[in-house]
Amino acid sequence: MIERRPAHIAMFSIAAPGHVNPSLEVVRELVARGHRVSYAIPASFADKVAATGATPVVYESVLPTEDDPDAWGTELIDNLEPFLRDAVHVLPQLVDAFAGDEPDLVIHDITAYPAPVLAHRWGVPAVSLWPNLVPWEGYEEEVAAPMFDELKKSERGQAYYARFGAWLAENGLGEVEPDHLVGRPRRGVVLIPKALQPQADRVDTDVFTFVGACQGERAEQPDWERPADAEKVLLVSLGSSFTKVPDFYRACLEAFGGLPGWHTVLQIGKHVDPAELGEIPAGVEVHPWVSQLSILRQADAFITHAGAGGSQEGLATATPMVAVPQAVDQFGNADMLAALGVARRLDSATATADELREAVLGLVGDPAVARELARISRQMGEEGGTRQAADLIEAELPVR
Numbered sequence: 170m171i172e173r174r175p176a177h178i179a180m181f182s183i184a185a186p187g188h189v190n191p192s193l194e195v196v197r198e199l200v201a202r203g204h205r206v207s208y209a210i211p212a213s214f215a216d217k218v219a220a221t222g223a224t225p226v227v228y229e230s231v232l233p234t235e236d237d238p239d240a241w242g243t244e245l246i247d248n249l250e251p252f253l254r255d256a257v258h259v260l261p262q263l264v265d266a267f268a269g270d271e272p273d274l275v276i277h278d279i280t281a282y283p284a285p286v287l288a289h290r291w292g293v294p295a296v297s298l299w300p301n302l303v304p305w306e307g308y309e310e311e312v313a314a315p316m317f318d319e320l321k322k323s324e325r326g327q328a329y330y331a332r333f334g335a336w337l338a339e340n341g342l343g344e345v346e347p348d349h350l351v352g353r354p355r356r357g358v359v360l361i362p363k364a365l366q367p368q369a370d371r372v373d374t375d376v377f378t379f380v381g382a383c384q385g386e387r388a389e390q391p392d393w394e395r396p397a398d399a400e401k402v403l404l405v406s407l408g409s410s411f412t413k414v415p416d417f418y419r420a421c422l423e424a425f426g427g428l429p430g431w432h433t434v435l436q437i438g439k440h441v442d443p444a445e446l447g448e449i450p451a452g453v454e455v456h457p458w459v460s461q462l463s464i465l466r467q468a469d470a471f472i473t474h475a476g477a478g479g480s481q482e483g484l485a486t487a488t489p490m491v492a493v494p495q496a497v498d499q500f501g502n503a504d505m506l507a508a509l510g511v512a513r514r515l516d517s518a519t520a521t522a523d524e525l526r527e528a529v530l531g532l533v534g535d536p537a538v539a540r541e542l543a544r545i546s547r548q549m550g551e552e553g554g555t556r557q558a559a560d561l562i563e564a565e566l567p568v569r
Contacts, residue, residue, distance in 0.1 A: 175203040176566050179272035180223065181263075181281035183255070184211040184234055186409050187476055188278045189218070191300040191360040194383040197221040198559040207272065209263055209281075228262045231255050235410040236439075238496075245316070246325055248497075253333050256282035260340075263287060274566055276358075279351045286340045286350075294565045297354040298558075301361060301477045301498045304352055305371035313348065356565060358558050361477050362484060362549045365505050378561055381552030382481045390460040393434070395467045399452075400430035403529060404464045404488075407474040407517075411495035412438025414517055415445045421472065423522035425529075426450025434464055462486070470529045475503040475512075484511070485549055487542035489532035491525065493517035510541045 180196055182189050189210065196206050200222035208223040213234070215225035232255045233240035241248055260283040267287070275295040277284030288295035304313075320326035333347035342350070356376060363369050363379040395402055405421050407414065418437055425433040426449070433453045437443065443455050461479070465471060465486040473479040475492040480502045483490045490512035492503035506512035513528040532538050553560075 174566075175205070176273040177205045177207065177270070178274045178276060178562070178566075179226075179267065179284075179287075180206060180208045180276050181284035181287075182208070182210055182214075182278040183232055183280045184213050184230055185280070186235070187478055188280055188300055189214050190478060191383060192276075192278065192298055193217065193221050194555045195298070195358075195360070195558045195562070196223050198555050199562065202559065202563070207267070207270075209266070226263070226266050228259050228266065231258050238410045238413070245320055246323075246329060250329055252280060252282055253329065253336070256286075257336055259283050260286060264290075267291075274562070276562055282350060285354075286337070286342060289342055290340065295355065296562055296565055297351065297357045299357050299359045299361070299377070302366050302501060303357060303359055303372060303377045305366075305368040306373060307371060308368070309348075309352075313352075317348070356561075358561050360558065362481055362545070362552060364484060364509060364545050364548065365477070365480055365502060367501065367505060378557075379552055380557040380561070381549045381554050382485045383555040383558055384462060384482065384485065390463060393460050393463040393467070396432050399432035401432070401469040401533065402464070402467055403431060403433045403470045403472065404436075404459070404461070404468045405433065405472040406436040406459065406461055406479065407438065407493070407495060408476045408479060409438060409458075411474065412436075413440040414495075415441050417493070417517040417520070418446055420520060420522045420525060422446060422450055422453060424525040426453050428452065428526070434459055434468075436461070470533050472525070472529070474517075475499045475506060475514075477502060480506060481549070484542065484545050487539070487546045489529075489535075489538050489542065491515060491528045491532070493520065509545065511538055511545065 178199060199206050206223040207226050208218040209226040209228055210218050211230045212227050215227055218225045232251050263283055271291045274293055275284050275288040276298055278298055285295050330347055337343060337345050359377050359379045360383055362381040403425055421435060425431055435453060435455045436459045437455060439457055449455055462482055465482050465488050468488050471483045471488045472491045473483060474495045476499055490506055492506050492512045492514045494500040494503040503514045507514045515524060
């Protein structure tokens with residue numbers, strides 16, 4: 170019988186909710202199983218990490234944060250360069266932090282470029298945790314090549330790849346293509362339901378395993394109480410980063426404020442002052458932040474930016490969704506939700522109050538939507554979630 174001893178596991182991520190939050194319940198489960206988990210993270214997320222029982226290993230990052238989403242720029246190269254710059258800055262810090270206390274196994278978010286480099290340096294296995302869609306067989310030719318072709322021909326793009334390649338070579342990984350450092354993991358645990366994965370039948374299951382939502386109970390977050398007179402509840406939330414859209418919030422107030430029988434919870438984030446929205450209609454509550462999962466467990470509809478976290482929370486709670494993507498993978502997620510028949514996609518920059526109201530009421534009144542959501546929710550429950558993710562990670566540990 171194979172016996173795996175309690176081990177030292179090192180987790181690596183960046184200071185972004187969409188990359189930290191999916192891993193927290195997995196880390197909590199690993200700690201509960203007796204493993205010592207060191208979690209490398211900037212200071213802004215140290216308390217959240219510590220609450221899982223892991224030990225935060227705090228490093229200084231130079232990545233833009235959710236406090237200034239505009240700092241990410243608008244071009245593809247603007248989104249790539251910061252991760253390499255941060256990796257070069259962070260790697261020496263992590264080498265020093267783990268000196269004499271190297272782990273038995275590395276687990277890491279896909280944005281943590283230093284992690285596979287450190288795993289190679291320490292001679293230990295690495296498992297990547299994917300909080301969003303994964304590449305399928307043919308992805309590089311069908312999606313990546315067209316997307317990156319012009320970039321790789323540009324002076325700025327060539328300079329980026331030269332710097333990336335030189336950094337890998339300096340750290341003993343000169344044979345690794347920069348695009349493959351994260352994109353071709355040896356082992357990947359996918360923290361989204363298979364229902365959200367495009368071309369799911371073409372994903373290499375020897376590399377990637379879907380475990381679905383790892384949400385936990387969120388006991389540290391306050392419960393939300395549904396008003397006694399609310400016949401229907403709508404949650405409007407665009408996550409934590411791309412929330413500077415006061416015109417869209419005003420359209421939601423016009424669409425749902427005073428709508429008979431409906432109670433609306435509007436999360437506006439930290440970049441919009443409630444005063445910008447004007448008078449708040451009856452039946453609407455406005456907050457900078459809400460306990461999203463607590464509300465979704467009681468909600469009848471969800472207007473979401475279609476981030477990976479929000480999308481799977483909507484599916485897990487069988488809540489019909491109107492998807493208004495703002496950035497990066499949200500557009501693909503919105504298309505997947507619409508293709509599943511559980512959401513409608515609108516453009517937040519152009520959606521009118523009438524369109525928003527029509528979309529929500531149409532979804533809620535469609536029994537086919539309810540049936541499909543129930544089916545997907547059951548399927549997600551069979552994917553294993555947190556315990557399955559922990560089992561897969563433990564399977565990579567050294568044996569006694």
